[in-house]
Amino acid sequence: xxxxxxxxxxxxxxxxxxxxxxxxxxxxxxxxxxxxxxxxxxxxxxxxxxxxxxxxxxxxxxxxxxxxxxxxxxxxxxxxxxxxxxxxxxxxxxxxxxxxxxxxxxxxxxxxxxxxxxxxxxxxxxxxxxxxxxxxxxxxxxxxxxxxxxxxxxxxxxxxxxxxxxxxxxxxxxxxxxxxxxxxxxxxxxxxxxxxxxxxxxxxxxxxxxxxxxxxxxxxxxxxxxxxxxxxxxxxxxxxxxxxxxxxxxxxxxxxxxxxxxxxxxxxxxxxxxxxxxxxxxxxxxxxxxxxxxxxxxxxxxxxxxxxxxxxxxxxxxxxxxxxxxxxxxxxxxxxxxxxxxxxxxxxxxxxxxxxxxxxxxxxxxxxxxxxxxxxxxxxxxxxxxx
Amino acid sequence: xxxxxxxxxxxxxxxxxxxxxxxxxxxxxxxxxxxxxxxxxxxxxxxxxxxxxxxxxxxxxxxxxxxxxxxxxxxxxxxxxxxxxxxxxxxxxxxxxxxxxxxxxxxxxxxxxxxxxxxxxxxxxxxxxxxxxxxxxxxxxxxxxxxxxxxxxxxxxxxxxxxxxxxxxxxxxxxxxxxxxxxxxxxxxxxxxxxxxxxxxxxxxxxxxxxxxxxxxxxxxxxxxxxxxxxxxxxxxxxxxxxxxxxxxxxxxxxxxxxxxxxxxxxxxxxxxxxxxxxxxxxxxxxxxxxxxxxxxxxxxxxxxxxxxxxxxxxxxxxxxxxxxxxxxxxxxxxxxxxxxxxxxxxxxxxxxxxxxxxxxxxxxxxxxxxxxxxxxxxxxxxxxxxxxxxxxxxxxxxxxxxxxxxxxxxxxxxxxxxxxxxxxxxxxxxxxxxxxxxxxxxxxxxxxxxxxxxxxxxxxxxxxxxxxxxxxxxxxxxxxxxxxxxxxxxxxxxxx
Numbered sequence: 021x022x023x024x025x026x027x028x029x030x031x032x033x034x035x036x037x038x039x040x041x042x043x044x045x046x047x048x049x050x051x052x053x054x055x056x057x058x059x060x061x062x063x064x065x066x067x068x069x070x071x072x073x074x075x076x077x078x079x080x081x082x083x084x085x086x087x088x089x090x091x092x093x094x095x096x097x098x099x100x101x102x103x104x105x106x107x108x109x110x111x112x113x114x115x116x117x118x119x120x121x122x123x124x125x126x127x128x129x130x131x132x133x134x135x136x137x138x139x140x141x142x143x144x145x146x147x148x149x150x151x152x153x154x155x156x157x158x159x160x161x162x163x164x165x166x167x168x169x170x171x172x173x174x175x176x177x178x179x180x181x182x183x184x185x186x187x188x189x190x191x192x193x194x195x196x197x198x199x200x201x202x203x204x205x206x207x208x209x210x211x212x213x214x215x216x217x218x219x220x221x222x223x224x225x226x227x228x229x230x231x232x233x234x235x236x237x238x239x240x241x242x243x244x245x246x247x248x249x250x251x252x253x254x255x256x257x258x259x260x261x262x263x264x265x266x267x268x269x270x271x272x273x274x275x276x277x278x279x280x281x282x283x284x285x286x287x288x289x290x291x292x293x294x295x296x297x298x299x300x301x302x303x304x305x306x307x308x309x310x311x312x313x314x315x316x317x318x319x320x321x322x323x324x325x326x327x328x329x330x331x332x333x334x335x336x337x338x339x340x341x342x343x344x345x346x347x348x349x350x351x352x353x354x355x356x357x358x359x360x361x362x363x364x365x366x367x368x369x370x371x372x373x374x375x376x377x378x379x380x381x382x383x384x385x386x387x388x389x390x391x392x393x394x395x396x397x398x399x400x401x402x403x404x405x406x407x
Numbered sequence: 408x409x410x411x412x413x414x415x416x417x418x419x420x421x422x423x424x425x426x427x428x429x430x431x432x433x434x435x436x437x438x439x440x441x442x443x444x445x446x447x448x449x450x451x452x453x454x455x456x457x458x459x460x461x462x463x464x465x466x467x468x469x470x471x472x473x474x475x476x477x478x479x480x481x482x483x484x485x486x487x488x489x490x491x492x493x494x495x496x497x498x499x500x501x502x503x504x505x506x507x508x509x510x511x512x513x514x515x516x517x518x519x520x521x522x523x524x525x526x527x528x529x530x531x532x533x534x535x536x537x538x539x540x541x542x543x544x545x546x547x548x549x550x551x552x553x554x555x556x557x558x559x560x561x562x563x564x565x566x567x568x569x570x571x572x573x574x575x576x577x578x579x580x581x582x583x584x585x586x587x588x589x590x591x592x593x594x595x596x597x598x599x600x601x602x603x604x605x606x607x608x609x610x611x612x613x614x615x616x617x618x619x620x621x622x623x624x625x626x627x628x629x630x631x632x633x634x635x636x637x638x639x640x641x642x643x644x645x646x647x648x649x650x651x652x653x654x655x656x657x658x659x660x661x662x663x664x665x666x667x668x669x670x671x672x673x674x675x676x677x678x679x680x681x682x683x684x685x686x687x688x689x690x691x692x693x694x695x696x697x698x699x700x701x702x703x704x705x706x707x708x709x710x711x712x713x714x715x716x717x718x719x720x721x722x723x724x725x726x727x728x729x730x731x732x733x734x735x736x737x738x739x740x741x742x743x744x745x746x747x748x749x750x751x752x753x754x755x756x757x758x759x760x761x762x763x764x765x766x767x768x769x770x771x772x773x774x775x776x777x778x779x780x781x782x783x784x785x786x787x788x789x790x791x792x793x794x795x796x797x798x799x800x801x802x803x804x805x806x807x808x809x810x811x812x813x814x815x816x817x818x819x820x821x822x823x824x825x826x827x828x829x830x831x832x833x834x835x836x837x838x839x840x841x842x843x844x845x846x847x848x849x850x851x852x853x854x855x856x857x858x859x860x861x862x863x864x865x866x867x868x869x870x871x872x873x874x875x876x877x878x879x880x881x882x883x884x885x886x887x888x889x890x891x892x893x894x895x896x897x898x899x900x901x902x903x904x
Binding site: 045051052053054358361362366367368369371 | 878882
């Protein structure tokens with residue numbers, strides 16, 4: 021039986037969403053499969069790591085005093101000695117070798133490639149996109165720049181940093197004025213619609229920028245498409261990919277905010293976890309448009325070098341049917357299991373397939389040579405270096 | 408191996424090593440502090456039947472984990488036994504220490520060690536003696552209670568209906584209660600009150616103004632139904648069917664049939680309803696008995712029946728009169744029961760309108776072909792209290808009539824006795840013929856016979872194995888897709904582990 025660590029929580033605005041994703045469907049399915057020794061690894065909001073099987077049950081995090089209980093536990097450390105090991109230090113120290121890691125982190129210091137870098141250093145297979153795709157996808161501007169280079173369409177936008185805003189405010193506002201209202205102001209690195217505002221006039225603009233800059237040091241301002249059809253497409257795979265159904269969010273407010281995505285109730289869609297009450301699956305956008313979205317989705321997936329799983333979001337002009345790439349999410353909330361089920365993939369099949377893909381990629385990476393023999397050190401001090 | 412498949416039944420290789428390991432585990436677990444609680448739980452789950460308890464005790468490999476599907480209920484009797492068990496153990500330990508300390512010869516050491524090592528045996532014998540003693544004391548007391556109840560029943564003015572059968576007694580009771588309640592004041596014992604003492608407890612609570620009283624007569628051994636019927640003195644009777652449900656105790660189907668038809672000794676033949684879809688019951692029925700089937704009962708005929716997850720719709724006709732009926736009960740096999748209820752209701756004076764209303768109020772009973780909705784439009788049909796061959800056949804028939812990807816989940820049926828192999832192979836063949844897409848089996852002593860039947864029947868679907876029902880259900884929750892229909896047939900009580 022393989023030992024798998026599911027890492028979740030973290031220093032991110034999407035900390036709580038990450039806990040849900042880790043349990044529904046990841047841990048639930050891994051446990052139900054009977055194939056894994058499942059170890060939940062939880063990172064607190066201040067960056068402390070804990071691992072205890074009591075956290076395999078989501079109800080642990082619903083107890084009123086779970087955080088008080090948590091701090092009484094021994095923090096867990098990582099060892100990279102011959103693979104990844106969880107280490108509980110102390111007199112009765114314990115080590116646990118991990119065969120596979122299932123990152124379930126949303127947002128900063130997790131989904132952005134940081135955790136993937138750590139896991140690559142540990143030389144352990146892990147689920148989901150690798151460091152490079154994760155880092156690019158986490159930056160909405162970088163994503164637009166990369167996909168634009170491949171000839172794909174994105175809506176007109178302007179971006180700048182907190183420092184630039186402080187020093188070149190008027191210049192930036194002038195650039196923004198060239199965009200057509202209404203506009204979206206977005207923190208570049210955050211997901212789950214945190215810090216996003218829709219601006220309909222110049223009066224609201226500066227306030228929206230200030231808010232977004234509170235969440236991120238780099239922000240993006242882009243034109244809103246109206247009338248808009250928003251569509252999202254989950255994809256899994258490494259070299260060979262499989263798409264789920266095109267999904268159309270059904271707006272409750274003017275745009276999706278965090279509440280719409282994760283907290284809204286309702287009967288439509290049914291199901292558990294997140295993202296089940298506010299969308300239409302499959303999107304009723306016609307066969308032709310669906311096909312175009314799927315083809316574009318796969319192209320974006322490959323362009324960013326995604327592996328394992330990702331979700332590509334599109335904006336479609338409802339009248340012209342022009343499709344714009346919006347952003348890529350390398351760990352969709354709850355893996356978008358509600359959508360995969362409609363595509364005929366059960367939670368367990370999805371989760372086990374992602375583990376298989378992780379191992380497949382890890383095996384393929386073994387063929388890459390990272391070390392290189394040279395005698396450069398012996399030449400230090402030689403004629404060339406003395407010049 | 409599919410992603411869902413956990414393991415097939417373990418091959419019998421390395422038998423001797425396994426047997427030694429099991430023996431060591433059993434020996435050690437009998438010396439675990441949990442052993443006393445396990446003994447009390449096993450006695451309680453066996454309904455304090457020492458024979459059943461002892462057979463179970465001999466099968467247990469690990470006494471630390473006998474409470475799998477249920478837990479010990481801390482009734483007064485169980486608590487007293489638990490305390491008694493610990494007191495016996497304490498005396499044994501004190502005795503061992505005293506003997507050890509007052510050394511006069513090397514035999515003291517041996518005796519002390521023997522007391523320590525065999526304390527579990529003494530505790531078990533002590534508990535069994537306690538149970539036997541309680542029974543001796545309880546006997547006259549119980550007989551007195553039953554006699555009082557019998558007297559009270561004899562004086563009661565209400566119509567008394569008794570139901571006997573290997574299966575379907577509770578369903579029949581509930582249908583009768585629901586339908587007759589439209590025009591009569593009806594009382595029936597709750598749950599599975601079908602022993603003399605539980606029936607007496609029910610009778611004690613009667614007000615005396617009830618029009619109809621309905622009783623289930625439980626049967627484990629020959630004479631059981633006669634004893635209960637003698638206490639109840641029914642004027643109407645129902646035989647819901649005869650099959651292998653308690654064959655392990657009855658040994659032969661003839662004895663089972665004879666025991667169930669003891670009811671006929673107390674009821675006028677024209678007032679005895681017999682399930683005509685049960686071959687064994689039908690074979691014993693007299694021509695003047697009222698047979699009920701999916702075609703009708705008595706003078707009532709059933710027309711245009713349709714069934715689905717929302718219930719069963721049909722028309723009942725009699726001498727030109729017509730009742731349009733809709734029942735919440737699922738499956739065409741329930742038509743006979745509904746028709747029988749309509750017929751007796753009519754004979755007891757209910758109007759057709761009252762019968763129609765009564766039938767409309769019938770609904771699935773807990774854990775008996777009870778449809779429930781899981782998230783994501785997955786239908787879960789709970790048939791976990793249905794553990795007999797006829798019930799399994801009806802459930803498969805109903806499942807096969809539904810649209811969607813269909814799962815049949817079962818640990819198999821208990822108490823099949825010598826016919827267990829045939830019964831389960833037949834279930835397998837029926838599943839194969841019904842075209843069920845997925846069959847999930849729990850690793851029990853009989854489930855491999857279902858596998859054999861599936862293979863023999865040319866099963867084209869997917870077969871999955873799980874270690875126990877909770878693991879299976881967890882896997883199904885993670886594996887189900889929208890539109891799936893999952894039927895769970897029977898649960899596997901701990902005493903059959």
